[in-house]
Amino acid sequence: MTRVDEVPGAELSGVLARTRDGARVPAVSAAAGRAGEVVWTGVASALQAGGPTPEHAFRIGSITKPMVAVAVLRLVEEGKFALHDPIGAHLPEAPAADATIAELLSHTSGLPAEPAGDWWERAGGSTWEQIVASGLPRLVAPGTRYHYSNVGFAVLGRLVEVARGRAWDAVLRDELWTPLGMTATGRVPTGPHVPGYAVHPHAELVHDEPVADYLAMGPAGELWSTPSDLVRFGMWLACHDTFGEAGDAVLPAAARRLMTAPRMVVDEPGAAWTGAYGLGVQVRKDLIDVPGLVPEQDTVPVRTVGHSGSVPGFTADLRVDVETGDAVAVIGSSTGGFGDGTGLLAALRGARPVVGLPAVVRGPESDSAGLSAGLRTPGAAGTGGDAAAGVPELTGTWYWGPVQFTLRAAAGRLALVGAPGVRGTEFAPGGAPGTWVGVSAGYWQGETLRPVERDGRLVALDVGTFCLTRSPYAPEVEIPGGHDDVGWHAL
Structure with a gap:
């Protein structure tokens, strides 16, 4: 010692x-x-x-x-x-x-x-x-x-x-x-x-x-x-x-x-x-x-x-x-x-x-590789059938502030995953139309994912109240707490 x-x-x-x-x-x-x-x-x-x-x-x-x-x-x-x-x-x-x-x-x-x-x-x-x-x-x-x-x-x-x-x-x-x-x-x-x-x-x-x-x-x-x-x-x-x-x-x-x-x-x-x-x-x-x-x-x-x-x-x-x-x-x-x-x-x-x-x-973190593997496992589909096939616009890259996530769809579910060690959760169709509920362990288990639209266009995801956007703090989206007055800038 x-x-x-x-x-x-x-x-x-x-x-x-x-x-x-x-x-x-x-x-x-x-x-x-x-x-x-x-x-x-x-x-x-x-x-x-x-x-x-x-x-x-x-x-x-x-x-x-x-x-x-x-x-x-x-x-x-x-x-x-x-x-x-x-x-x-x-x-x-x-x-x-x-x-x-x-x-x-x-x-x-x-x-x-x-x-x-x-x-x-x-x-x-x-x-x-x-x-x-x-x-x-x-x-x-x-x-x-x-x-x-x-x-x-x-x-x-x-x-x-x-x-x-x-x-x-x-x-x-x-x-x-x-x-x-x-x-x-x-x-x-x-x-x-x-x-x-x-x-x-x-x-x-x-x-x-x-x-x-x-x-x-x-x-x-x-x-x-x-x-x-x-x-x-x-x-x-x-x-x-x-x-x-x-x-x-x-x-x-x-x-x-x-x-x-x-x-x-x-x-x-x-x-x-x-x-x-x-x-x-x-x-x-x-x-x-x-x-x-x-x-x-x-x-x-x-x-x-x-x-x-x-x-x-x-x-x-x-x-x-x-x-x-x-x-x-x-x-x-x-x-x-x-x-x-x-x-x-x-x-x-x-x-x-x-x-x-x-x-x-803020809570337990998930193994993103484990979640991805789970999506490829037969029998992983939730209620509602292959609902994810009808919402390809939800998938792809999203940002919680500056932190990057990927939303993937397979077997009727969505999985929000990040880099190793970054929390993620698998979602199944929810009770209300267009909503998804976390069904795997992770920070958002039991929480709701909702698409956010503006003028009929998908601009954000509300995940358990957190705002995810297509780019880091996207200027076209109303971010809770507001934007930096000068936007992204040098330190």
Whole structure:
């Protein structure tokens, strides 16, 4: 084991620089932790990105969720409610009122991924009253299967607010961030911060991304932070901190271990079981090469806990080795992302990465090759016969922001697939004319795909409220949250 004073800073910096260059992210910032302390920070940025420092904050997306989960577990520890209580016992008006608090925390409540309406991450969130009034459908019965739900964490944030009598982020500031010294974390930036961009997949151009107000959806992914703050949080969450009694006063170690224990396997088509979800926490198996550690074995599995995050303009990843407490956090200023923190974690252990298992961004990711194979399998047709044969105009290349997908048709189904590691789902004809419903595992399982027309011409796809266009942020399409005033431009 490398000692704290032997942290491979040069190698970590090299991994970060290669990550930025390979993904063309305007700026990436990272930190590493060991023995409960932040032992390294680094920033890699384009010359035109303004020279951010390790103190600059980025939006962290769904890494907000485990912090909200801590606030919920604190209330459980105080006896305000129990994990097996139905949420309706405490929020009678909540959607999925019969789902338990634990099911909401583990994404097994049966709620859809997103609230009703337009793509909320760009257009802005819903109020609590709007969420309640929208009559969200139940995709499956509670406890039936894992389905990532941002709405579920809006419900949990509301639970915290009602129980504490103040805003969820004020609760986190008083009960989590301040005790753990997370001075750069907040619902709005507390200091210097970077702008977020979409980076054009085929040109050296960017598109400014809006910073929308998420309202009641904030607990699903609105926070800003720095990698150093995230590393402090991650080591504490994995019980490898140096806070002692002060850390236990935030949440006892036994409760933190309960949060980071796997509760539901993330089951993806064509892929091994490499991920699970606890109570607001992702649990992953990463494979890294540690030369000489295990004779005649090239890689070793490393269980990590943490979370990943994505909102327009930003992606983030937090990983902590459960056994050693080594921790890494990395955040980038690009909608398209940069991958994950596996390479940094391997470098911290003095290893070189061999396999970086895909990070979970907004939910489980799919094996696009597996989905394609499934389309070619006899007997894969859904109800409605070969309905896809009548809609060839739907197929081809589509873009979710700058991220490219392909929509393929066969055997009566459609499959929306991306590059390896990019989420995808297979769709069968839906109940309403022209609609399709996700039927394979993946982020959009149970969600609806709808063609969007303008003047009788197909211009976009609405996939579980997300807007996909024929070109990145196509100017002829009304994109939720709007277009950059100057369009695609040089950084």
